[in-house]
């Protein structure tokens with residue numbers, strides 16, 4: 001039987017996926033697809049990727065048993081510490097993989113977009129590492145909201161270009177980055193999540209799959225089991241969730257729970273609950289679920305966490321949530337804030353606001369004694385300190 005993480009020839013996971021791109025980009029996307037298939041199973045590529053993950057990113061990241069969460073909720077609750085990766089989140093796993101592919105393709109210029117700036121920082125970081133020119137598009141409004149990350153990106157030697165169209169946020173920056181790519185097809189477009197045209201969703205999920213690979217090894221060591229009972233991860237585009245779920249999609253005993261941003265409430269008109277509110281359509285080159293109005297215009301999402309503030313969701317998640325393999329729960333802004341505060345005060349770990357949504361799902365589960373639960377702590381909260389302190393009681 002075909003694995004749930006595999007697509008067909010055209011890049012579809014069941015109904016969702018594909019590559020909806022302008023004719024001009026076809027050669028670039030085809031070149032990338034071939035390179036990905038070639039190097040995915042190439043030992044020297046694999047060795048270089050794994051060596052950087054180990055010595056540059058700091059992998060394996062710990063699987064930390066949280067006594068406080070286990071006491072409060074029951075079961076055995078583990079945190080997969082992606083917050084301890086270099087640059088503070090899981091995003092660097094993928095940017096390392098893609099920059100090594102860009103090098104194999106003899107590319108010298110990298111273009112990317114960023115919303116909160118986390119993917120921009122991870123991209124600027126690997127471009128500095130490999131000596132490549134780096135251009136980051138960012139919505140003008142996001143540049144104001146995320147000023148510290150703009151500074152980091154510039155300090156790393158990258159160029160930041162403001163996107164001034166539309167709502168001046170992530171989807172506008174993405175449109176500008178794609179435009180840049182169309183005008184400069186020799187540029188390597190480095191996408192930050194499991195979104196975009198095939199092969200990006202498969203490729204990004206594969207580069208992030210190191211997360212579940214490590215979880216398996218670490219649970220064998222700590223608990224003597226081959227898999228957890230539940231894995232929980234937040235979903236913006238869905239790359240940290242795809243990585244944490246990857247080796248468990250085809251193990252039906254493992255419950256997979258995706259957590260999206262409920263914002264001020266799923267029915268409030270101010271949320272980013274794409275799986276629940278979205279309808280099928282094409283966004284940024286892929287057929288998937290997206291939040292749109294009756295005329296097919298993309299609706300503006302809202303979440304307190306910039307990383308979840310995206311109107312689409314990766315096609316792998318659209319398919320697996322649609323089929324019922326993955327459960328999806330929305331968590332509102334206020335609950336995410338409460339759980340960030342609880343983890344900080346009880347464990348001394350300040351989580352990213354995105355990851356705090358995953359923690360908050362614990363309030364919604366019936367947990368059996370001895371059940372093993374892994375929560376993917378996708379990033380650390382340093383970038384969120386101003387929001388976190390404004391909401392301190």
Ligand SMILES: *Cc1c(COP(=O)(O)O)cnc(C)c1O
Nearest residue numbers: 193236237238239240307354379
């Ligand atoms: C960007 C980001 C996310 C959301 O992106 P995914 O592709 O859904 O993982 C989640 N957590 C953190 C810390 C992020 O920086």
